[in-house]
Amino acid sequence: MARYSPSVQNLISKLGSLPGIGGKSAQRLAFHILSMPANEANELADAIKEAHRLTVRCSVCQNFTDSDPCPICSDPKRDRSTVCVVESPRDVSTFERMHGYKGLYHVLHGVFDPVSGKNMNDITLSQLFDRLTKSPDIKEIIMATNQTAEGNATALYVSRLLSASGIKVTRLASGLPMGSDIEFTDDLTLASALKGRVDISS
């Protein structure tokens, strides 16, 4: 006999498929949702549906946005000569929170990771190279992928591919601990890693 009714089991398994949510957390969230007043549960469901319906990837930087190009790519005050390449949209908000970076971004939506089967076609590298071809203003690419083996490999790969392009490729300074995620880096450490970035152009 099933432990829960099919609808509850379905909710638990959908919540459990989210990143970072284990079986116990999925059950806790499911029962929290079930104990909400119906209007609050509907608002939660509507928020997910609306965000999904209205959000697209910016055709320039690939970040999630509800207007294309996104507000950062459309902002005339941003420095169009520098593109900071990050793994995820969360990293863009980390950089923006720091207020020390005025250039543009490119969101890879992952990194080159042969172990998990993620190859170059699964991330937005071809869109980055297209963009570089069409935007002669871009003079520097800051590889701000996480300080992990995969993040470093992706940074070196980009630097090698751009070696003949004349575009400078830099990497955040090694003040960031190995294995660290940009997302969880405090503003001061990130600002100094950005300021002390090193040239990895090959």
Ligand SMILES: [Zn+2]
């Ligand atoms: Zn954009």
